[in-house]
Amino acid sequence: MTEEMASESASERELGSEHGAPAASDAIVLDDLGEQGLEEAIAKSLVEFDEGDIVSGLVVKVDKDEVLLDIGYKSEGVIPLRELSIRKDVSPADVVSVGDRIDALVLQKEDREGRLVLSKKRAQFEKAWKEIEAIKARDGVVRGEVIEVVKGGLIVDIGLRGFLPASHVDLRRVRDLAPFVGQDIEAKIIELDRGRNNVVLSRRAYLEENQRDQRERFLTSIRPGEVRKGVVSSIVHFGVFVDLGGMDGLVHVSELSWNHVDHPSSVVSVGDEVQVLVLEVDQEHERISLSLKATQRDPWQEFASAHKIGELVYGRVTKIVPFGCFVQVAPGIEGLVHISEMALHHVDLPEQVVSVGEELWVKIIDLDPGRRRISLSIRQALEGGELAPEYREAFAEYYDDEGNYIGPPQGEEGTGDGTGDDDSADA
Incomplete structure (x- = not known):
C-alpha cells in the first residue's frame, strides 16, 4: 500500500469516529450477548426461590397497610399488614423502617395481581420455633415481652405468641394481670405442639426453679x-x-x-x-x-447470778397443783413451793393456804439454773431471813443490826393466819 492510500484510510477512520460510527471493537461488545443472551443473563441474576422459602431483603417502602421488600427479584415483594407482626393493631412504621434488612417467608410468587407476597411474621415464626424447640430440649428459659391480656392468661412475644396461663404467672395467684403488659419476663416452656402452633409457658416454674437454686446456695452458706x-x-x-x-x-x-x-x-x-x-x-x-x-439474755442465768439460796423474794402465785403451787419471782422465772413448804402446820390441800394471783414472800431453798428449777418455801419465809438485793432499799427499816429481815413493827400487818383480830376481841 502506498503512503497516500494509507493516509486516506486513517483519515476515514478518524472521520467515522467523529461522526459517531461504531468502531469494529465496539460493535463486537454490543452484539456479544444478543437479545436472547441478555434475557438469560438477567434471569440468571435474579434470586431463585419457591413458595415456603425464607428470603432476605431490604425494606424500600413503608405504607400504612403494607411494606415493600427488595429481595433481588424481578419485582419487589409486598408484606401485607396482617403478615408483618404477631402483635395486633400495630403500625408498619413501628415494626420496620426503610433500609432495614429483614427475613420474609414466600407466600405466593404471584397473586391475582401478579405480585410477590411475603410474610415477615411467618419467617419470624419459623425461626423462633426452631429456637424454642432447642430451648425446650435442654429445659431452658425463654424471655419475652407481655403484649396482651387474654381470657385465662397473658400472651408473651417470644418470636411467636406464647400463652402464659394466669395460674402460672407468679408463685401466688394474681388477680389483676394488666400490670404485666409491657414487662419483659422469663418463663419455662411446659407445652409445645407444632401441629397446633401451641406454646404454653410458666413463669411460676421459672421462679420456683430459680428459688430452688437460691435455696441450695443459701443452705450451703448458713451454719x-x-x-x-x-x-x-x-x-x-x-x-x-x-x-x-x-x-x-x-x-x-x-x-x-x-x-x-x-x-x-x-x-x-x-x-x-x-x-x-x-x-x-x-x-x-x-x-x-x-x-x-x-x-436474748437468759433470765435464769441472770436470776441465778443475782440471787442465792436462803434469800427472800416476793412473788405471785401462778398455778396450783395437788403437790403445791408455782410462784413467779421474776419475769420468766417460776419456782415450786412444795405442799410440805406451804405453812408451819400440816396442809392437806394447797388451796387451803394460797390462791392464784396472790402475792407473798417466799424463801429460795434450792436453785438449779442448769435444770431451770427453783424450790421455794412459804413456811421458811415466815421465819424471816435475808432479803434479795432488789428489795433491800425499799425495806431497809425491816432489817436488824445484823442484816436479818425482821419484818414490819408489830401491829403494822396481820399475823398472816387471820387470828389477830379474834384474839383482841376475846381479850
Whole structure:
C-alpha cells in the first residue's frame, strides 16, 4: 500500500469516529450477548426461590397497610399488614423502617395481581420455633415481652405468641394481670405442639426453679450457731417464719421467748426485724430451725447470778397443783413451793393456804439454773431471813443490826393466819 492510500484510510477512520460510527471493537461488545443472551443473563441474576422459602431483603417502602421488600427479584415483594407482626393493631412504621434488612417467608410468587407476597411474621415464626424447640430440649428459659391480656392468661412475644396461663404467672395467684403488659419476663416452656402452633409457658416454674437454686446456695452458706438478721414473714399457731434473705426459717413457739407464750403474735408481728440464732440446718428437707430467745439474755442465768439460796423474794402465785403451787419471782422465772413448804402446820390441800394471783414472800431453798428449777418455801419465809438485793432499799427499816429481815413493827400487818383480830376481841 502506498503512503497516500494509507493516509486516506486513517483519515476515514478518524472521520467515522467523529461522526459517531461504531468502531469494529465496539460493535463486537454490543452484539456479544444478543437479545436472547441478555434475557438469560438477567434471569440468571435474579434470586431463585419457591413458595415456603425464607428470603432476605431490604425494606424500600413503608405504607400504612403494607411494606415493600427488595429481595433481588424481578419485582419487589409486598408484606401485607396482617403478615408483618404477631402483635395486633400495630403500625408498619413501628415494626420496620426503610433500609432495614429483614427475613420474609414466600407466600405466593404471584397473586391475582401478579405480585410477590411475603410474610415477615411467618419467617419470624419459623425461626423462633426452631429456637424454642432447642430451648425446650435442654429445659431452658425463654424471655419475652407481655403484649396482651387474654381470657385465662397473658400472651408473651417470644418470636411467636406464647400463652402464659394466669395460674402460672407468679408463685401466688394474681388477680389483676394488666400490670404485666409491657414487662419483659422469663418463663419455662411446659407445652409445645407444632401441629397446633401451641406454646404454653410458666413463669411460676421459672421462679420456683430459680428459688430452688437460691435455696441450695443459701443452705450451703448458713451454719448452726450463727446469728442472723431477718424479717418476720408470717405467724402461725406453732411459731413464726423469718425471712433470712435467701429463704425462710422457723422459730418454734418454744424458742420465741424465755417467758411462757400463749400465742406467737403476743411476741412479734409480721414485718418485725429480729435477730435469731441458727439452731439446725436440714439440707435434705430444706428446713432451717431458728431461736429468738437464744439471742436474748437468759433470765435464769441472770436470776441465778443475782440471787442465792436462803434469800427472800416476793412473788405471785401462778398455778396450783395437788403437790403445791408455782410462784413467779421474776419475769420468766417460776419456782415450786412444795405442799410440805406451804405453812408451819400440816396442809392437806394447797388451796387451803394460797390462791392464784396472790402475792407473798417466799424463801429460795434450792436453785438449779442448769435444770431451770427453783424450790421455794412459804413456811421458811415466815421465819424471816435475808432479803434479795432488789428489795433491800425499799425495806431497809425491816432489817436488824445484823442484816436479818425482821419484818414490819408489830401491829403494822396481820399475823398472816387471820387470828389477830379474834384474839383482841376475846381479850
